[in-house]
Amino acid sequence: MSDHETVPAEVEDESEIPADHPRYTDLVTRHRIERGVEKGITHLQGMHAEGRGSAFDYLLGEETTPSADDAERAAAAHLLLADRPVLSINGNVAALVPAEMVALADAVDADLEVNLFNRTPERIDAIASHLRKHGAEDVKGIEADALIPGLEHERAKVDADGIYAADVVLVPLEDGDRAEALEAMGKTEIVIDLNPLSRSPRVADVPIVDNIVRAVPNITAHARELADADEATLEAIVTNFDAQAALEAAEARIRSGF
Numbered sequence: 001m002s003d004h005e006t007v008p009a010e011v012e013d014e015s016e017i018p019a020d021h022p023r024y025t026d027l028v029t030r031h032r033i034e035r036g037v038e039k040g041i042t043h044l045q046g047m048h049a050e051g052r053g054s055a056f057d058y059l060l061g062e063e064t065t066p067s068a069d070d071a072e073r074a075a076a077a078h079l080l081l082a083d084r085p086v087l088s089i090n091g092n093v094a095a096l097v098p099a100e101m102v103a104l105a106d107a108v109d110a111d112l113e114v115n116l117f118n119r120t121p122e123r124i125d126a127i128a129s130h131l132r133k134h135g136a137e138d139v140k141g142i143e144a145d146a147l148i149p150g151l152e153h154e155r156a157k158v159d160a161d162g163i164y165a166a167d168v169v170l171v172p173l174e175d176g177d178r179a180e181a182l183e184a185m186g187k188t189e190i191v192i193d194l195n196p197l198s199r200s201p202r203v204a205d206v207p208i209v210d211n212i213v214r215a216v217p218n219i220t221a222h223a224r225e226l227a228d229a230d231e232a233t234l235e236a237i238v239t240n241f242d243a244q245a246a247l248e249a250a251e252a253r254i255r256s257g258f
């Protein structure tokens, strides 16, 4: 297994989750969030956020829809075209997909930056070391020597040579005001959020309405497939992607779930 492949279940102590359970993904997700809280990586509020997401995933049918896969492909194209791509990591993301985020950063030559709403030095350190355990070399977000304009809370704190200078930012599972502030800075924003009504996906250039445990490996798979594509091919994928249509398709899917 290369450094950056997904850590096998037994390493993440998930072997006791029945792999044939009809809601296996949801059980793994809950388990990782609980362990994240135990390790001081995930904030307790992360459990509420996970619960909100889980409800939407149920309605989506707990699978990657065709429109979400199109968004994941567009995200891969944006990240491959970027000069300074950065993947933002909060406590939920660190608990759910640490190895997968490292693999994606590898595949698109992006930086990883820890960025927290409930910021403490202890959680920043715990998340950085958790990412290194899963293969990360350089982890940004510790310096926090720049501020995103227009935000009055801790999530404004970013690295000057990280998110602040990025042209493309992957922002999973986040609050809409930070997503709005990054958009106001003119950055290309990719948001992963199971709730298409959340503010974050509605301001994103690429809204991915999917569970992050599926979305991140899917973006990586698309990036690896597009690794040798020429710029014109990548630009065509980006241009042909319709963010509004992606949101409408997700809302229609959720309505059909009732």
Ligand SMILES: Nc1ncnc2c1ncn2[C@@H]1O[C@H](COP(=O)(O)OP(=O)(O)OP(=O)(O)O)[C@@H](O)[C@H]1O
Residues within 6 Å of the ligand: 029, 049, 050, 051, 052, 053, 054, 056, 096, 172, 173, 174, 175, 176, 177, 192, 193, 194, 195, 197, 198, 199, 200, 210, 211, 212, 213
């Ligand atoms: N495993 C997951 N995969 C994808 N999205 C998730 C997952 N778990 C939670 N979410 C979503 O992440 C978001 C995190 O909540 P957060 O409070 O940061 O913003 P919000 O509730 O979307 O509100 P707003 O973005 O409008 O401020 C929720 O919308 C939730 O549906």
Ligand SMILES: CC(C)(COP(=O)(O)O)[C@@H](O)C(=O)O
Residues within 6 Å of the ligand: 042, 043, 045, 046, 047, 049, 090, 091, 092, 115, 116, 117, 118, 119, 173, 174, 175
């Ligand atoms: C809990 C979280 C999803 C993440 O919080 P943090 O890890 O502190 O960035 C937060 O954005 C929220 O919805 O309340």
Ligand code: BAL
Residues within 6 Å of the ligand: 117, 174, 175, 176, 177
């Ligand atoms: N994520 C912190 C509060 C919110 O915007 O939902």
